[in-house]
Amino acid sequence: MTLRLPSPCLVVLAGPAAAGKSTWAAAQFPADAIVSSDRLRAVVGSGEDDITASADAFALLEEIVVRRAARGLTTVIDTTGLDAARREGWRVLARTHRMACVAVAFDAPAAQVRARNRARPHPVPAAVLTAQLRAWPGVRDALAGEGFDLLIEPEPVRVLAPAFATATDAAVRQRERPVGLRFALHLSTFPGGAATLAPRLREIATGAEAAGFDAIYVMDHFRQIPQVGRAWDDFLESWTTLAWLAACTERVRLGTLVTGVTYRNTGHLAKIVATLDVLSGGRAVCGLGLGWFAAEHAAYGWEFPPVARRYALLEDALAALPQLWGPGGKPFHGTVLDLPDTACYPRPLQEHVPIVLGGGGERRTLRLAARYADAANVLGDLATVARKAAVLREHCRVTGRAVELSHLTTALVGSDPAGVDALVERLRPRGADPARFAAQCHAGTVEDQIGRFRELADAGVAEVVVRLPDLVDAEPLGRMAQVISAF
Template identity: 60%
Template sequence: MEERNLPAPCVVVLVGAGAAGKSTWAAERFAAELVVSSDRLRALVGAGEDDLAASADAFALLDEVVRQRIGRRLTTVIDTLGLDKARRVKWLELARAQGIPCVAVAFDTPAAECRRRNRERSKRIPADVLTSQLKSWTAAKKELPEEGFDEVLMPRAIRVVPEAFVGAAEAVRRQEEAPTRLRFGLQLSSYTHKGGRKTTGEWIKEIGTKAEAAGFDAIYVMDHFRQIPQVGRAWEDFLESWTTLAYLAAATERVQLGTLVTGITYRNVAHLGKIVATLDVLSGGRAVCGLGLAWFEAEHKAYGWDFPSVGERYKLLEDALQLLPVLWGPGNKPWQGKVLDVPETACYPRPLQDPLPILVGGSGNRTLRLAARYADAVNVFGDATKVRERAAYLKSQTDRDIRITQLSTTLVGKNHQQLTKQIEQYRPRNQDPARYAATVNAGTIDDQIGRFRELAEAGASEVMLSLLDLDDDLSPLDTMAEVIAAFR
């Protein structure tokens, strides 16, 4: 049976008579901590799961647990009979109040099968009780479609996944039937690894060669001078960007090499032009010049650099976008912009690429307008919906063919079991696994193929990945090779 993806968080209400298979189905498809079971709660407040005298207390406790979990926006699978309409509607209302999807799973198991299963139980449901439940199910079956659930599903293979992967299966099918080409870039955002700094050079070289073998089209590095708080701690090892790219140029043969993105305040712009041109020549024409506003104020203060206002940095960025192509072109004429004044624009040797691609990083309208006027590509954040919005805005600003690239943190597993282990390994102790999975786009090979197909359909020509787990193990590059192969 084809697997169905539901968005996390969601509420799943199981509805059916006793012995219809609800608990078995839930246990096979959901982690135990997601399932709120009336039987288990009866054992908690009574003498055991079959202590019917404890039912009222068990159901009261179930309602409270469900309320608390939904209030915390946690995926909740309600494993009870689900035959009480008032209770179902109450759970649905709780989900609606939190903006969480709520589905019912209807167990329309034939009465004869329920009775057969019940006879095989060591502790049977009394026959008259089961008959009553089966009658209640007949009524509930008619009521469910009118109660307002997002969907009423039959028991099937179900997974709860981050929103980005809900439509993955359909997108994978589209990719198989009508393949589209997509470029893949690997972003390096951390340099801590098990070998320590003495082997950092070999580690970086191995990443470069394995990424190239996996089919990546480019390798990018962050342009910072110490680790940013979104990734790690300030005192962790962090390599200078353009030096690292030069090293990677010698270690690789095919991939493009660039920054995501060079902070416009970090270097004299004419000097930056010389650095980029040198990399392009030494790499055989593989340099990409990424440019951005340089947002990290603490880094500026630590190195004694000025941190101009946003407006001044935008002026500097616009000047750089105009100056760099002049530097890389012929001649030695003076150039003056809004804030830059360069008496001589000599840069020899000139880059091998003509033009050398300039990529602007940022999703805001002001940044996109600059990209529309001067750049070859713009890198944006967000899911397929955000990419589609940014693509439409960019199109409204220019007739030029500006490539859209998209950057995301990515955790890829070969299968569900491996992915679950990876999520448990990397998530912070106090963070909900589902919420963490969404933050790092945790998905299987097929999940990722579907996500990237949707990004391509939204307008992305290249996806750039910061793979979460390269510090101690480079096997994710091999796993990503299977994803990349689907777009070749």
């Protein structure tokens, strides 16, 4: 079984020369993550066996370790690790930069160590190795009490983002005591050029249905947002795109995550949603949010009201939309919204069009969700999601309504660890730390993702909305289908 280490971490190898440290490190970590005193002797001296260069090599090692830790990079310190003062310094350094510090004890038999040393082209002097072997039992016994976050033997390891720290146990729970969780696909980019967008979207939409997704959501923006891409990247209008997807699909629900309340007249929005619902056979979902992208408003000449007025408009829209989708046409008079006639025919096929309120504000947005919406969509890590679930439950206790929790996240899914590493290397921006990029996009195997999503389900999430960073065609949907099938 492969042991999971948190990313980033500082890994201290401890054991006599020829105990197998360098061989193990090379098999478990990228070469650039390993800082070796032997290799640094070759940098500052005449070769790895140049003992006279040891002081300079260790000074350089310490400098490299300090600088890597400051950058939040996982680092493996490949020395004997026999010096207690050095070990303490590395633990302090890790704490300073909020990194886990892991010790790996290489407790190889003395005879094996001596035999390996003799087989080296340039063996460690026998007297030096004997001294290390004599010191090792004391070091080995001391490691457990020195305050390392983890003390392990040289076994297979994977360095994973904190989101996957307990995913193995959660995946086992899902196999043994499965729970349900709905999955929605989130489309936030439209690469490939305008000429190929329509067939590509059809391929992805039909692939998403085949993979088991329950819904497809698109962002409601008019230019790409800076968190995802460039303002001049190809970006499709949301509700027109959903109409196209309705023609391409048969089962998935279709909606925005989420429509900014400032972008369209509320009556017009109600008509758009009702039309989509009729033409899709009753599959429309209305996502609604406060609106935040000031630059987009400025570019298109739209008013971008202060927060208080946007909240007033949002609450009015939440109250007015069900009336617009209902029978008759009686007027609606809200705080800032005035609709003299709310007739909207044809009415939606659904008796009740679901409303998803986007945003995790605990005092205002989640309170509005508890009063008006069918689901609240929130961001954040597992702890944040669990806290917002508790806040939403309390608001629902006050209103007496049941409102689901939805969670928007990213998942880069690989079939196995090597596949995950290959995806990260291919997709990461130039100069980006692979581990940091992997953490940002939640890169993990199918099993990793099953565990992470089970933990979200345990936290109260009913629907997880997933963005797949490698979704340029339908191929990634096959790997995601393996995750979905576990739920």
